[in-house]
Amino acid sequence: MTSAKLKKILTLVTIVCLATAGAIGILFLINIEADFLGDATKFLVKVLLTLLVVFLAGLFLLNSVEAIARKNILGFVSAGLIGLSSLMFLVSIWAGLNEGFYIHLTCIIAAITILFNMIVANVIVIGKKLLPLQIITYVTLLYVELAIVLLICGSNALFGDIWLIFAVDAIVCVVLSIVLSIKRKSVVRASVNQTEAAPAVAEEMVTITKSEYQALQNRIAELENQLANK
Numbered sequence: 001m002t003s004a005k006l007k008k009i010l011t012l013v014t015i016v017c018l019a020t021a022g023a024i025g026i027l028f029l030i031n032i033e034a035d036f037l038g039d040a041t042k043f044l045v046k047v048l049l050t051l052l053v054v055f056l057a058g059l060f061l062l063n064s065v066e067a068i069a070r071k072n073i074l075g076f077v078s079a080g081l082i083g084l085s086s087l088m089f090l091v092s093i094w095a096g097l098n099e100g101f102y103i104h105l106t107c108i109i110a111a112i113t114i115l116f117n118m119i120v121a122n123v124i125v126i127g128k129k130l131l132p133l134q135i136i137t138y139v140t141l142l143y144v145e146l147a148i149v150l151l152i153c154g155s156n157a158l159f160g161d162i163w164l165i166f167a168v169d170a171i172v173c174v175v176l177s178i179v180l181s182i183k184r185k186s187v188v189r190a191s192v193n194q195t196e197a198a199p200a201v202a203e204e205m206v207t208i209t210k211s212e213y214q215a216l217q218n219r220i221a222e223l224e225n226q227l228a229n230k
Helices: 001-033 040-069 073-095 103-128 132-152 163-201 209-229
Strands: none
Touching: 001 040, 040 073, 040 132, 040 163, 073 103, 103 132, 132 163
């Protein structure tokens, strides 16, 4: 399966999941007034969370597709981490494991998955371009993830009483991530344009062998000599 087909399938899955989650969300809003869901509410909440997990997994997998298409080991590792963290969240949702060691481990793996997925997406597409910007982005993201994971685990060691530092770091992380995303898309767009232009260039070119080229050179030299002797 080509990367283009895989991207289409993942895009379709994410759209369906998001649309279905939106429909369930609207149903919950209506239920606030009508209160007609009853015992089905808990089940629908689990379905809604499941759809959101699949939606996010699909979005992250889109970043790994290019690496997988190139048979790069980083892409397979990234996809594996996405699958593992998604499965652990689904188990947490349906088995009710939403506290204690299990959920802490799940959040840690999810944080590693997000960071690794972003690094893979940038390394595969833009390589070492904007490397200082990439490093700053990864460091700020790592701080945000560590702070959130520690908070979930019951510690505010990276927050303290200075929430402003976390807020500024989070904003910087988001802005830099958007910049890298735009750069990544521009590189992909340029690559696509170059690929589309290649056939047109090829139609205007003629390929000949070295011997044919030499024969043409000799013939041109003969014609020039004949013109000079007239």
